[in-house]
Amino acid sequence: MSRLRFWGRRSRVPVVELTRSNPVRFGIGLLIVIAIVVYFGFTKKVPYTHGYRINAVFSSAQDIAPKSPVKTAGVVIGAVTSFKREGKASIVTMEISNKGLPIHKDAELKIRPRLFLEGNWYVELRPGTPSSPTLSSGATIPISQTAIPVQIDQVLDALNTDTRANLQNFLIGYGEALMHRPTAAEDATQEPEARGLTGAEALKQVALHSPGALRGAAVVQQALGGVETHDISKLISGIRRLTVQLNLHDEVLGEWVDHFDHFFEEFSNQTHSLEAAVSLLPSAVHSASSAFAELNRAAPELESFAKALTPGVKQTRSTIAAALPWIKQVKKTLGPEELGGVAKSLNEATPTLAGLIGGQKEFFKQNNEFSQCLTKVFYPAGNVRIQDGKSTSGSKAYMEFWYTMVGLAGIGQNFDGNGYFPRFLATGGGDTLVSRPTSVVGIANSTGNKLIAHAALKPEGTSPSFPASEPPYKPMVPCDTQQVPNINGPLSHGEADGTPE
Numbered sequence: 001m002s003r004l005r006f007w008g009r010r011s012r013v014p015v016v017e018l019t020r021s022n023p024v025r026f027g028i029g030l031l032i033v034i035a036i037v038v039y040f041g042f043t044k045k046v047p048y049t050h051g052y053r054i055n056a057v058f059s060s061a062q063d064i065a066p067k068s069p070v071k072t073a074g075v076v077i078g079a080v081t082s083f084k085r086e087g088k089a090s091i092v093t094m095e096i097s098n099k100g101l102p103i104h105k106d107a108e109l110k111i112r113p114r115l116f117l118e119g120n121w122y123v124e125l126r127p128g129t130p131s132s133p134t135l136s137s138g139a140t141i142p143i144s145q146t147a148i149p150v151q152i153d154q155v156l157d158a159l160n161t162d163t164r165a166n167l168q169n170f171l172i173g174y175g176e177a178l179m180h181r182p183t184a185a186e187d188a189t190q191e192p193e194a195r196g197l198t199g200a201e202a203l204k205q206v207a208l209h210s211p212g213a214l215r216g217a218a219v220v221q222q223a224l225g226g227v228e229t230h231d232i233s234k235l236i237s238g239i240r241r242l243t244v245q246l247n248l249h250d251e252v253l254g255e256w257v258d259h260f261d262h263f264f265e266e267f268s269n270q271t272h273s274l275e276a277a278v279s280l281l282p283s284a285v286h287s288a289s290s291a292f293a294e295l296n297r298a299a300p301e302l303e304s305f306a307k308a309l310t311p312g313v314k315q316t317r318s319t320i321a322a323a324l325p326w327i328k329q330v331k332k333t334l335g336p337e338e339l340g341g342v343a344k345s346l347n348e349a350t351p352t353l354a355g356l357i358g359g360q361k362e363f364f365k366q367n368n369e370f371s372q373c374l375t376k377v378f379y380p381a382g383n384v385r386i387q388d389g390k391s392t393s394g395s396k397a398y399m400e401f402w403y404t405m406v407g408l409a410g411i412g413q414n415f416d417g418n419g420y421f422p423r424f425l426a427t428g429g430g431d432t433l434v435s436r437p438t439s440v441v442g443i444a445n446s447t448g449n450k451l452i453a454h455a456a457l458k459p460e461g462t463s464p465s466f467p468a469s470e471p472p473y474k475p476m477v478p479c480d481t482q483q484v485p486n487i488n489g490p491l492s493h494g495e496a497d498g499t500p501e
Contacts, residue, residue, distance in 0.1 A: 051095055051137075052097075052098075052137045053094065053137055055092065057086075057140065057142055057143040058090050058146050059089055059146075060090060061090035061111070063111060063121040063148075064080055064092060066081060066083075068123065069123070070096065070122065070125055071124055072100055072125050072127060077096055078097055078125075079094065080094050081093050081095050089143055092123070094123065094125075096125075100127070102127065102134045103125070103128065104134055107125065107126060107135070107145065108145045109146045111123055111124075112124050178199040180198060181196070182197075191282065372478075372479070373479030375480075376484075381484050381485050381487065382398030384397050384488065385397070386488065431454065432453070432454055433453045433454070434451070434452050435450050436450065438450070
């Protein structure tokens with residue numbers, strides 16, 4: 001190392017003198033320069049200065065140490081500089097680099113482990129939403145926006161003896177529920193395809209049907225999103241306008257709520273009907289599923305139909321233009337000179353028609369009573385199956401009546417031109433059958449008369465037993481209010497009574 005020194009001003013040519021410096025001072029200076037370069041190379045910051053800092057209040061910071069990284073979406077954006085205890089909480093100070101800014105007022109922080117079995121902790125930072133105000137350096141995030149991880153020892157502390165016993169019972173019960181084979185009584189309320197299956201087998205069936213169900217749910221979710229871009233926003237806007245109008249008409253709304261209360265009261269009075277309707281819902285849903293499946297299979301044809309319909313839709317405008325002259329002619333046709341006169345005549349005839357309709361009121365009343373009699377008495381009696389011991393046919397009463405008509409038509413054949421007649425009326429025989437005194441409906445002075453007939457074979461008796469008195473005839477009592485005849489009552493059972501009449 002040399003040092004230049006200029007001597008004299010007399011001569012214009014400089015004279016250079018080379019001298020040696022102190023090597024100790026040179027070594028010390030070199031070490032200082034190296035230390036400064038190394039410091040800046042590793043710290044990359046000017047001493048006694050700091051960048052953007054933020055504080056966060058945690059319920060516990062025992063797992064965090066200075067220089068623990070701060071990450072956002074897995075990217076390191078800063079580090080913990082210090083922490084201190086304040087009451088039962090800890091305040092952690094962090095220094096954030098520019099790539100982690102800005103940080104908003106609703107930011108959230110959480111202490112997380114970088115290893116599965118805990119250890120090597122870091123702070124996860126969610127910078128918040130852009131609509132929230134930006135925090136300045138030195139701001140503090142409250143404890144309500146921070147969280148700490150759950151330690152394994154805390155989990156184990158929660159699993160005390162009672163909890164572990166309950167967990168064991170739960171697992172045993174869950175296993176029994178999966179492997180339990182249902183009884184006949186339990187299967188009675190299940191769908192046909194789930195009867196006889198264990199819980200695990202039923203869950204397997206659910207998994208097999210899940211793709212179709214999820215596809216349907218996806219279609220529903222897509223439909224809820226609307227067709228156009230702003231359908232949901234328009235819906236929300238409409239709901240807002242509706243809410244404003246309801247707020248303006250609060251009195252009407254109060255009356256509506258009162259009427260709605262009465263509606264639900266009447267609704268609750270129909271509990272049994274609702275239960276019956278709900279019991280029919282599974283079959284209705286099954287039918288609806290089949291219908292939707294058929295509709296899904298028909299979708300390609302519907303699409304083809306829609307494409308084929310497109311040209312016709314394009315011709316609609318020209319069709320309307322061509323129909324306008326016809327509409328003008330129809331308008332003239334409906335004028336007073338043509339159909340208008342007919343309408344006038346109909347107007348004059350309307351009072352007469354109204355009188356006719358008014359006269360039908362009594363007819364409809366009688367028709368309603370007749371229909372009620374058929375529905376409540378006649379049809380139920382005709383649908384009863386007569387129990388006649390070994391002679392029971394198993395058919396309904398009305399069917400046996402028509403069987404009798406067919407039999408009468410058969411025995412009425414006579415092979416000549418004198419017409420039909422029941423041959424059993426002309427049958428000869430040594431036994432005469434005489435009925436007890438009876439009456440014929442609709443024939444005056446018929447009470448107490450006896451009916452006489454001849455039998456080719458000796459009768460064995462009357463089956464069922466002949467009643468001691470004639471059933472009451474109530475012509476003045478409405479038919480629909482009377483009880484259905486007890487065809488299979490006590491008198492209808494037993495063998496023939498053996499009486500000759």
